[in-house]
Amino acid sequence: MIDTPSSPNNGALEVRTTPYAGRSYFSTRSLPENSCILDIATPYSYTIYKKFRSEVCSECFKYDGGRRAFLTCRQYGESAGLSFCDTGCRDSWLANEGPTTIDLLTTLEGARRKGKQKATNDAPPSTKGTAEDIAKSWEEVRRKEQSGKEVRRWGQLGLDDFQADMARYVLLALSHLFQEVTIKPSSDGHVDIGTLDGEARWEHFTSLQTSEQIRVGRFPELLDDHIKIYQVLRGLFGGPGWNVARATLTEEQERDAKIKVCFSDVITIENVRIALGVDAGNSFGIWERPLMDNSELLGFAVYPVPSFLNHNCSPNVQSSGDGRRLRFLTTKDVAAGDQLSISYGHVENLPLRERQRELLDGWFFECVCTKCLAEGATAKG
Ligand SMILES: C[S@@+](CC[C@H](N)C(=O)[O-])C[C@H]1O[C@@H](n2cnc3c(N)ncnc32)[C@H](O)[C@@H]1O
Structure with a gap:
C-alpha cells in the first residue's frame, strides 16, 4: 500500500482495489465537507509546453494571459527553456533541482533545435x-x-x-x-x-x-x-x-x-x-488560473500520491492549485469506507453517453463510477 506522506489527514485514507476500476483511495473514517485529504507541494515531474514556456514561471507555474511583465528573470530562457517570476522563484527552483539540471535541459534543447x-x-x-x-x-x-x-x-x-x-x-x-x-x-x-x-x-x-x-x-x-x-x-x-x-x-x-x-x-x-x-x-493539467472555461492548458504534471484518486462523475473531492502545490478537499461529507474520487475532466454536467465518450477518448477508460452505473441501470429500465 502506498503511504501518503503529505496527507494532513494521515491515516484517513487508504488504497484499496476496486472490482472494475483498479486501485482507489477510500476513507477510513468519516470526513466532514472541506477536509483537506492531500496537500502536495510539488509534482514528481512536469513539462510546460514550448508554446507557453516563455510566458510561464517554471517554479510557481504562474501565467498571466500571455503578458510576460511578471517574468523578470529569464536568464535561462533561451538555453534551457526556463523562465522565472523573479530571483526568488529562480533560486527556489535551483535549490530543488540543482544547477546541473540547467545543463541537462540546455543540452536537450539542442535536439529540439x-x-x-x-x-x-x-x-x-x-x-x-x-x-x-x-x-x-x-x-x-x-x-x-x-x-x-x-x-x-x-x-x-x-x-x-x-x-x-x-x-x-x-x-x-x-x-x-x-x-x-x-x-x-x-x-x-x-x-x-x-x-x-x-x-x-x-x-x-x-x-x-x-x-x-x-x-x-x-x-x-x-x-x-x-x-x-x-x-x-x-x-x-x-x-x-x-x-x-x-x-x-x-x-x-x-x-x-x-x-x-x-x-x-x-x-x-x-x-x-x-x-x-x-x-x-x-497527469494533472497545469492550467491557467483562476480556472475558467477558456483557461489555457500550459503543460502537465505527475503527482504520484493523488494519482490513486479514481474518477467519479459526481465526485466527493476537488483539487485546487496554488502555484505548483495541489490540495485535495472533500466537497461533501464522506462516510467511513466511502471511495474518494475527483472528476478528471469537466464532464459532470453532460448526459451519460457524452460523458462516457469524453472519458473514453480523453482518458481511455469506460467509466464505471456510481453515477454512470446508476444512470445506465435506469436507462436499461
Ligand atoms: C489516475 S489512475 C487512478 C488509479 C488507478 N485506478 C490505479 O489502479 O492505479 C486512472 C485510471 O484508473 C481507472 N479509473 C479511474 N476512474 C475510473 C472509473 N470511474 N471507471 C473506470 N476506470 C477508472 C482507469 O483505468 C484510469 O485510466
Whole structure:
C-alpha cells in the first residue's frame, strides 16, 4: 500500500482495489465537507509546453494571459527553456533541482533545435502498435544500443516540439531518480534529499498504472515518438560525466553521499518506458488560473500520491492549485469506507453517453463510477 506522506489527514485514507476500476483511495473514517485529504507541494515531474514556456514561471507555474511583465528573470530562457517570476522563484527552483539540471535541459534543447532544421517527419507509423509490436521494437532498440557508434548517432537526432516537451518531462523524472539513488542521508541524517520535500519518490512514480499499451494501440505513431525520445536521451546523456547533484549540498555532504553511479545508469529503456507510460493516465493539467472555461492548458504534471484518486462523475473531492502545490478537499461529507474520487475532466454536467465518450477518448477508460452505473441501470429500465 502506498503511504501518503503529505496527507494532513494521515491515516484517513487508504488504497484499496476496486472490482472494475483498479486501485482507489477510500476513507477510513468519516470526513466532514472541506477536509483537506492531500496537500502536495510539488509534482514528481512536469513539462510546460514550448508554446507557453516563455510566458510561464517554471517554479510557481504562474501565467498571466500571455503578458510576460511578471517574468523578470529569464536568464535561462533561451538555453534551457526556463523562465522565472523573479530571483526568488529562480533560486527556489535551483535549490530543488540543482544547477546541473540547467545543463541537462540546455543540452536537450539542442535536439529540439536540430529537429527544427529538418523537414517535418510525416512518415506513417512503423508498426500497428500491438503488444507484440511494442515488445519487438524495444528489443530492436536494445540490440542496436550494443553499438557505441549507433548510440553516438542517436545523440545527433532532432526532436519535434511534442517529442522535446515529453523528453523534458522524462529527463526531469530521471534526474529525480538519480538524486534518490545517489544521494543518501549523511550519518547525522541531515541530508534528506531523496524525498523531494517529503513528496513522492520514484517507487511511488513506478507504482502508477501505465497506459503504454492502450495509447500506442490507439495511436501507433506514439511508439516511434517514445523510441526517438529514448534514443536522444541515451545518445546525449549515455556517457559518463553527468553528475546531477542538487545545489543545496555542501562539498562535505557531496563526499558523504558517495556518488557511485553516473546519470547514464538511470537512462534505461525500462525507466523511460515507465515515465512515458505513466503520463497519460496519471497527469494533472497545469492550467491557467483562476480556472475558467477558456483557461489555457500550459503543460502537465505527475503527482504520484493523488494519482490513486479514481474518477467519479459526481465526485466527493476537488483539487485546487496554488502555484505548483495541489490540495485535495472533500466537497461533501464522506462516510467511513466511502471511495474518494475527483472528476478528471469537466464532464459532470453532460448526459451519460457524452460523458462516457469524453472519458473514453480523453482518458481511455469506460467509466464505471456510481453515477454512470446508476444512470445506465435506469436507462436499461
Ligand atoms: C489516475 S489512475 C487512478 C488509479 C488507478 N485506478 C490505479 O489502479 O492505479 C486512472 C485510471 O484508473 C481507472 N479509473 C479511474 N476512474 C475510473 C472509473 N470511474 N471507471 C473506470 N476506470 C477508472 C482507469 O483505468 C484510469 O485510466
